[in-house]
Structure formats: C-alpha cells, structure tokens
Amino acid sequence: MKTTTRPPSRAPFVRAMFGRIAGRYDFMNTLMTGGRHHAWRRLAVRRARPAGGRALDVCCGTGDFALELARQGATAVVGVDFSREMLALAARKAQAVGLGDHVQWQLADALELPFPDGAFLSATTGFSLRNVDDVGRAVNPMIIDGQVHGGIAQGVGQALLEQCFYDSATGQLLSGSFMDYSMPRAHNFPFFATQISEVPSPTHPLGMRPAGEGGTTPALGVVINAVVDALSDFGVRHIEMPATPERVWRAIRGGQTLPPSVSTNR
Numbered sequence: 001m002k003t004t005t006r007p008p009s010r011a012p013f014v015r016a017m018f019g020r021i022a023g024r025y026d027f028m029n030t031l032m033t034g035g036r037h038h039a040w041r042r043l044a045v046r047r048a049r050p051a052g053g054r055a056l057d058v059c060c061g062t063g064d065f066a067l068e069l070a071r072q073g074a075t076a077v078v079g080v081d082f083s084r085e086m087l088a089l090a091a092r093k094a095q096a097v098g099l100g101d102h103v104q105w106q107l108a109d110a111l112e113l114p115f116p117d118g119a120f121l122s123a124t125t126g127f128s129l130r131n132v133d134d135v136g137r138a139v140n141p142m143i144i145d146g147q148v149h150g151g152i153a154q155g156v157g158q159a160l161l162e163q164c165f166y167d168s169a170t171g172q173l174l175s176g177s178f179m180d181y182s183m184p185r186a187h188n189f190p191f192f193a194t195q196i197s198e199v200p201s202p203t204h205p206l207g208m209r210p211a212g213e214g215g216t217t218p219a220l221g222v223v224i225n226a227v228v229d230a231l232s233d234f235g236v237r238h239i240e241m242p243a244t245p246e247r248v249w250r251a252i253r254g255g256q257t258l259p260p261s262v263s264t265n266r
C-alpha cells in the first residue's frame with residue numbers, strides 16, 4: 001500500500017503545537033469532554049481486545065490509551081508519538097501508576113512507522129486521525145482534500161442544520177432561498193485535518209476511485225452520536241436530524257432518567 005503524506009510543512013507545526021500544550025493536555029481533554037474521555041478510551045481498548053498480545057498505540061500523546069492497553073492485558077505496548085514533550089509526560093505517568101515496564105515510548109512519525117514487521121495484535125489511535133479516505137490514485141490531492149472537506153460540511157449540515165419547511169395550508173415551500181434555508185457555512189466549522197490513503201484501484205485503468213462523498217456519510221453518524229453522547233446524562237438516547245438547538249432543548253426537557261443533580265431547565 002502506498003500512502004501519500006501531508007505536506008511536509010504541517011508536521012513541525014502540529015508537533016510544536018502539542019509541545020506547547022503538553023502540560024495542559026490532560027486537563028483540556030477532561031474539560032472539553034466533561035471527563036468522558038477516560039470511558040471512551042476504556043471502551044475503544046475493550047474493542048481492540050489487546051489481551052495476550054503486543055499492542056501499538058499511534059499518536060499516543062500523554063499515554064492514556066497505551067496505559068489502558070497495558071491495564072487490559074496487552075503483554076507489551078508500544079506508544080508512538082512525534083512530540084517529545086507529550087512522550088515525556090506519558091513516561092512519567094506510566095512510572096507513577098506502576099506500568100513503567102509495560103510500555104515502550106517511541107519517538108516517531110505515524111506516517112513513517114518504524115516497524116517493518118508490523119507485528120502487533122492490535123493497533124489503536126485516539127483523537128488523531130480526523131478523516132481517512134481511500135481514494136485510489138490521488139491525481140490531484142488538493143482537489144481531493146477540498147472534496148472531502150465539502151463532503152464533511154454537507155454531512156454536518158444535514159445532521160445539524162438543513163431542513164425544508166412547507167406551509168401546511170398551501171404546501172408552499174417556506175425555506176425556498178438560502179436566506180431562509182439553513183446552509184452550512186464556513187464559520188460553522190473548524191479546520192479539518194484530512195489524510196489521503198492512496199491505494200490504486202485494481203479495476204480502473206488509472207487506479208482511480210471516487211472521492212467526493214467520503215466525508216458525507218461518516219459525518220452524519222459522528223455528529224449525531226456525539227450529540228446523543230453529550231445528552232446521555234439527560235436520558236436522551238435518540239435525536240432526529242437535524243439536531244437543531246430547539247430539538248436539543250426539547251430532548252433535554254423530555255429525557256427519561258434525569259439524574260437528581262441535573263436541573264431540568266439547564
């Protein structure tokens with residue numbers, strides 16, 4: 001498999017950024033996820049079934065995934081990251097919880113993993129790959145990135161914003177122009193980090209595959225699952241698309257099993 005890498009200028013930027021925030025990374029993770037990131041990792045590692053084997057955690061950061069792999073029975077764990085600062089914290093954390101001998105921390109780039117045999121029972125990566133698309137041969141990577149970004153925007157738009165409204169008496173479309181119809185716009189989104197996985201198609205003479213829809217389909221599930229997960233403390237198990245602010249508010253009000261500490265007018 002041949003893999004195209006991101007433009008070389010991006011890695012130093014990402015590495016320097018994580019170097020700067022390393023000391024606050026765990027705190028920020030807890031703050032941004034309301035403390036849920038530990039449970040997510042435990043679940044992901046359970047699904048990786050690392051017990052009894054050698055496990056790889058790519059982009060290991062401050063080591064929580066790798067340590068969880070060790071806790072769940074991996075016989076040897078390798079945590080790879082290209083930020084020295086993040087790895088130093090990971091190593092310190094491993095010593096503090098008595099798992100220093102179970103995990104090897106390796107400074108390396110995930111796009112050029114130094115494991116020629118690739119012999120791992122499981123491989124995990126957390127909060128690192130944002131979007132991977134198998135596009136066949138990437139004739140013009142910039143256009144593919146643009147298509148994937150647009151696809152994500154289309155999916156997120158459907159998940160959160162877009163809806164047609166009709167007048168119930170006349171059938172007249174009320175959201176008939178982009179002044180009335182909620183189109184996703186650039187300011188609704190963060191920047192997307194995308195990675196092209198270039199595997200030439202064996203059934204096309206030029207090895208090409210379509211790329212346009214790659215971001216759309218996962219965006220729906222990712223966004224709606226995130227909304228439901230964020231609302232799960234309110235007993236919410238399902239929400240219809242688009243999950244508009246009003247629908248989110250109604251879902252919170254209608255939650256079945258509100259914990260006693262949560263006020264219903266939050």
Ligand SMILES: C[S@@+](CC[C@H](N)C(=O)[O-])C[C@H]1O[C@@H](n2cnc3c(N)ncnc32)[C@H](O)[C@@H]1O
Binds near residue numbers: 014018064080111125
């Ligand atoms: C958002 S943190 C995730 C850390 C950890 N997986 C977790 O669950 O908290 C992303 C990490 O990926 C690392 N990283 C990003 N790109 C990388 C690359 N190409 N090779 C190795 N590490 C990379 C960063 O240094 C950072 O530590």
